[in-house]
Amino acid sequence: MERGQIPLSTLPSNFDLQSTLESGQSYLWWREDGDDFGDETHHGGDAWYVTTTRETGEPAVIRARQRDALLGSDSASGALEWESTIDAEPVLRRRLRLDDDLDAIRATAPDDDLVRAAYDAYWGMRLVDDPPFGTLISFICSAQMRVSRIHEMQQSLREAFGTPVEFDGVTYYAYPTPEQLAAATEAELRDLSLGYRAPYVKRSAEMVAEGTPLGVSDLPYEEAREALTEFVGVGDKVADCILLFSLGYLEAVPLDTWIRQTIEEYYPECECGNYTETSRAIREALGGEFAGYTQTYVFHFLRNGGGDELAE
DNA sequence: CCCCAGGCACCTC
């Protein structure tokens, strides 16, 4: 077993593992105790797990933990500690976007009460940079579904179809490959409580396995979004999530129920009647290049009740 | 019993 730590003092700005992984961006990590998220009694310090793929194609497990993230200011405090079957540092740097300069990103955002409160409340939260296939499948599952159940579904998919990996005396399961999910039957997927999303997951996994490109990173933003909607179960909103959380389009602003309500209450002039135009307007209102970063702070802030305090 | 959850496919017009 390899291990290491990444001191916060080596990063361009603060980092908060818990906020990053509990903000509804990634459904590919899981927490040691397996509890649902969103409970206010939770105070951090837990171990988180994720799997990744070696160059050989074999999966690897990473365990990461951050202690006392927001206490004290000495360089050792808040360090991201990890243990793994591989050298996890480059994987963590990429997948948790540790090299992002949050100050520079925040400087592009509007300085209004909502955005200021959201950034202040969860400062150190990063966007994730997850593998595109897992992001595709997990956000297909996200339609009309609570965050805690989206996590449960991905856990079920891993345990039912993923490759087992031994780590520290325990068997874990890697996120399924496109081939593994394509080989699943719709009935098997429905048995995992995927509901009407089961055929979408199967058909999109088949498309990826048969070569439909998921990496669209050479396309301009709106063309990339359009291309992703070719997958079954992927509309504009889910496509934006894939672009933002796994393909590096940091300007993507997924128009979900929370952001639509945010637009109605805080940016009513951005409501244009259709997805494309409303998307352009809110993207500009949130600063353009990093609008998705700001959106993610606002989403997490509002979903945890921040809007109630702001209204008082 | 109701309503809702990080929507989407499919059907009309």
Added chain:
DNA sequence: GAGGTGCATGGG
């Protein structure tokens, strides 16, 4: 393109 419906499942 805009506008309506049906959709699986679980929690409050």
